[in-house]
Amino acid sequence: GNSVTQMEGPVTLSEEAFLTINCTYTATGYPSLFWYVQYPGEGLQLLLKATKADDKGSNKGFEATYRKETTSFHLEKGSVQVSDSAVYFCALTGRVNYGQNFVFGPGTRLSVLP
């Protein structure tokens, strides 16, 4: 079945450091890929998405490129801020009629220190 693998956290960075959170997936067909962010005490917010190979999703300085050849969707940000401290989830949605549609990774906790 479909699955998402994320790098294990927690990830601790200093402010203005470069961020990469790795995400790889296994899916049948051509899934859409997502990054969600969860701030403390809140629900998940959609951060960015990409619906086909080579698409780049971007938002709030975060970027991720849909790489079909490596089945990856790594999240990057050039300069993190303390306010980026949160848990980040990679997710995919697969074929509508094939089992659970939305599959989430385990989440990666990011802590940014001033």
Add this chain to the structure above:
Amino acid sequence: KAGVTQTPRYLIKTRGQQVTLSCSPISGHRSVSWYQQTPGQGLQFLFEYFSETQRNKGNFPGRFSGRQFSNSRSEMNVSTLELGDSALYLCASSPKPGETQYFGPGTRLLVL
């Protein structure tokens, strides 16, 4: 457009009781999914409803049930609560299954 709303936001129950949580999706969204989030198990899929029909169900015991109404609002029920049911319960809506999901703030349930 108003986002996904969940009520109540916080709930304290004792073992053996039952609880009902409510979710109102974004206007026009007909698919609602429920997730349980705990520190140890992460985000786990409970079930998905579309047009009042359960489309998918996760690996949870029968004590967990849900339903969806004709206005797309959804409820989930947990009977005979156990300590391990303490969690954040998240609801997400999308226009149709397989489309981008938008989450509510969650209901935090504490079972004593």
